[in-house]
Amino acid sequence: MKLLIVLLGLLGLSQECWAKSSVWEVSKDGHSLLIGGTMHLLRPSDMPLPAEYDAALAQSSQVVFETDMATLENPAFAQTLADSMRYPQGDDLQTYLSPQTMSDVREFAARHHFTIEPFMAFEPGYLALILTLQGYQAQGFTIATDQRLYARAKAAHKPVKALESINTQLNALAAMNEVEPDQLIRQTLVDIDTLANDADALVSALRGGDLDTLSRFSLAMRDDYPEVYSALLVARNERWVPEIEKLINDGTPTFVLVGALHLAGPDSVLEKLKQRGYTVRYFSAS
8 A cells, every 4th residue: 555655745548658757738729738746755866857847837827736835834834734633632542553553653753763652642644644754754755846846936936826725635634534543554654664665666657757657556545545545636636627627728828736646547637637628748848
């Protein structure tokens, strides 16, 4: 199960040629926009992004992210996220975890030099996020990709918009709490152990526009945790497509940036746009 990849990252499209990156042009009736996939954290060695991202930014008059980046960058957001996933007073995550899982979590925390007890007041989805972030940082994933692209858009004085509100994104993340707590935390720890191989494969797929590989990651989550797949990917894709159509029809040159797994697989944004009659082709900087 690749829930880690979707969190920091979260096929019906034929490949007519080899792509150079995960940037595509979507068009119909003389209107178009560019849409690119991102992985929310990358390593310094994964930078810079392929030239197609620079070209798409340069050609666009506005940039659209998944959610409100200004709010996301506000230090107060961390508290908002924590408050949204905190147990009612008196409840405790440790109650829902087996002794073995708690032992493994404490051992992981000791290895990564942080104290786990304060996180027992939160729902399992929040602990899974904390463990995931620690695991990624330990592997050198320290570059906040979306924030870098946001900063570049702002520096170029391009208007920045969002496909969904912060509250909508928080509600989607809450779907992780529907998974049985012990199962979610144990699987998170297992995923962290295989993180290096999975992350390398995903970064390679992202850089090469390899939708087949990206689709395998998303479909693995669908098979293991259909409720999380539905909330984090499918439902959001369905809400985003009409918003993307409005952007296309508006005629303003636009670059949309979303997590790469939203662009791959039978329930993806690209597939849904194809079903609505749009042409999807790889975008080249050359």
